[in-house]
Amino acid sequence: MPRILGIFQELTLTFLRATFFRSIYAVILLLAVLVLNFSMMHAAPGDVADTIAQSMGGADAEIMAQIRNDYGLDKPFLVQLGTYIGKVFHLDLGYSFFYNQPVVDLILERLPATLILVIGAQILALVVGVVLGVISARNPNGITSHLVTGLALFGYAAPVFWTGILFLLAFSLHLGWFPTSGMQDVTVEGGGWAHFVDIAHHSVLPILTLCSIYLALYSRLCRTAMLEVLGSDYVRTAKAKGLSTRQVVYKHALKNAVSPVITLAGLQFSAVISGAVLVEAVYSWPGLGTLAFQSIIARDTPTILGILFFSALVVVIGNLLTDLALRLVDPRVGGKQ
C-alpha cells in the first residue's frame, strides 16, 4: 500500500513539475502573441484616434492631437506596448469606443453564446465520431465504413458557411423546424425552462454545422486508430483469453484508440474561434465570432487586440487541458518527462 502511494506521489510530482514548466512556457508564448498583435496594429495605417474621430463624425487636427495625447498615442511605440502588456496582466484589455464598453466585459458577455456552440459541437462530434469510428473499424467493408469515408470527404471539402446555408435552406426555410437566426426569441415568456428550450431550439442548426467539420476528422481518425489497435498483439491475447468481442473492443481497444482523437480534439482549440466566426455569421449568432467580425470591420483596435489575445489564451489553456486529459486516459503519457 505505501508503495502504491509512493508511485502515486511520484506521478503527481512529475505531473506538477511538467505543468509548471508548461505554464511558464505558455506565459512566454502569450507575451509573444501580445507583442506581435500590438506591433501589427501599430504598423497598420490609422489608429484609435481615427476610430474615435469617426464615431464623433469627424474632428480637426487639434482635437485629434488632444485625443492622441489623452490616450497616450503620441508616446513612443515601446512605451505604448509596455503600458498595454502591463494592463493585460491586470486583466484590463482596454476600452472599446465602438461599443462604449470595456473589452473584457464585451468578451465575457459574448463568451457564453460561443461556448454553447463550441462545446455542443465538440461533444456531439466526439461521441458520434467515436461511435461511428468503432463501428466502421469492426466492419471495414460495411455501410458505416463507407459513411465515415463519405463524411470525412464532405467535412473536409465543404465550406462550413455553405453547409450552414444548406441546413438553413432545408431545415428552417423549407421544413420550418428551426428558427433562421439569433440565439433566442425575445417574445418567449415563462420561466428559465422555457428560456432554456428556446436557446436549445435556436442552437441546433449552428451546432450541427460546426459539428460537421469536427465529426469528419474524429470519425476518420478513430476508425484508423481502432483498426490499428484491433490488429495489435494485446488485443489478440485478450481474445485468446476468451473475452467477449464486446469486452475486447470497449474495454481494451477503445481506450488506446481514443488517445489520438483526444489529441486532435485538443488541436481544434486553435480553430475554435475561427470556425465560430463563419458559423456565427451564417446564423447571426451573438457570440465571439460575430464580435470579432464586427470589430474588424469597424476597425475597433482594442476589441480586435482583446479577441486575438483571448483566443490565444484559449489555445494555450486548451493545450494544457488536452495534456491533462491524455494523462488521465493514458498513464504512459508524461512518464518520459
Added chain:
Amino acid sequence: MSGNLQKTETAQDIIDAAQHPMSEAWGMFRRDHAAMLALFVLLLVLIAGVAGPFVYPGDPFEMVWAPFTPPGEDGYVFGTDYLGRDLLTMLIYGARVSIAIGLAAALITVVIGITVGALAGFYKGWVEELLMRLTEFFQVLPTLLFSMVIVALFGATLPMITLAIGIVSWPPVARITRAEFLRIRELEYVTAARSSGVSDWKIMSRVILPNALPPIIVQAALMVGSAILFEAGLSFLGLTDPNVVSWGQIIGSNRQYILDSSYTVTIPGIAIFVTVLAISLVGDGLNDALNPKLRKR
C-alpha cells in the same frame, strides 16, 4: 565464363526494366480511378478558369438580364443573381481567383515550411529549438481571425489575401519537412555525402530534399484545397478584393436572397466543394503513389 556473361545480362535487364521513380508513381496513380477522375475534374476547372472568359465572354460585374432569373431560363445556364449578373460568368471568373490564390498561397506555405523545417531538421540543437518554437507560436494564432485582421488592416488586395493565408498555414509543412529531414539525415548516403566534403547547402537541397519530397508534395496538394476554402471563407465575410469575383464572395453577397434564389448560393458552393474534393482525392492518390510502403495495399 558464359555464366558470368549471363549474369551481367540479367543485371542489365533489370536496369532496363527499372522505371524512373516518378513514372512508376504515375503508373500507380493511373490505376487509382477516384484520383484519375478527380484529376480530370481539376483539369476541367482549370480550363474553365483559363479559357472560360474567351469561350464565354462577359463582364462578371455587368447586369445582363432580369435579377433572379432561374437557371436554364432565357439562355442563362446558371441563371442570374440579385443584381442580374450572369452566374456562369461569375463562376468562371471566380475559378480564376480561387485557383490562383489556392496555388499561390500553397506555394508560400511550402516555401516557408520547407525552409523552416529543413533548417530545423538538418542542424538540430538550438536552431531546431528556436524554429520549432516559432512554428508553435504560429500554431497558437487563430488562423482565420488573424488573416481577417491582416486583410482588414493592410488592404483587401489579392496579394495581401494570399500572403495572409500563406502566413498562417505553413506550420504543418514545416513539421512534416523537419520530421523527414531528421529521419533522412541519419541515413548512410547522407553520411557518405558529408564525408566526401559536400557543403551543407548541397546536402540539404540535392541529397535530402529530393528524398523528403513525397510527403511534402501530398501536404502541398492538400494546402491548395485548404487555401481555396480559406479564401472562400474570407470572401464570404466580405474581406476580399472588391474588384474581383470569387466563389465565396458570390455566396456572401447573395445569401440574403436565398428565399428568392437559393441556386446563387448552392451552385458556387458546389463549385468550391467539387474543386476541393477533387484536390483532396488527388492528394490521396499521390499519397498512395508516392509512398512505396503503401503500394501493396
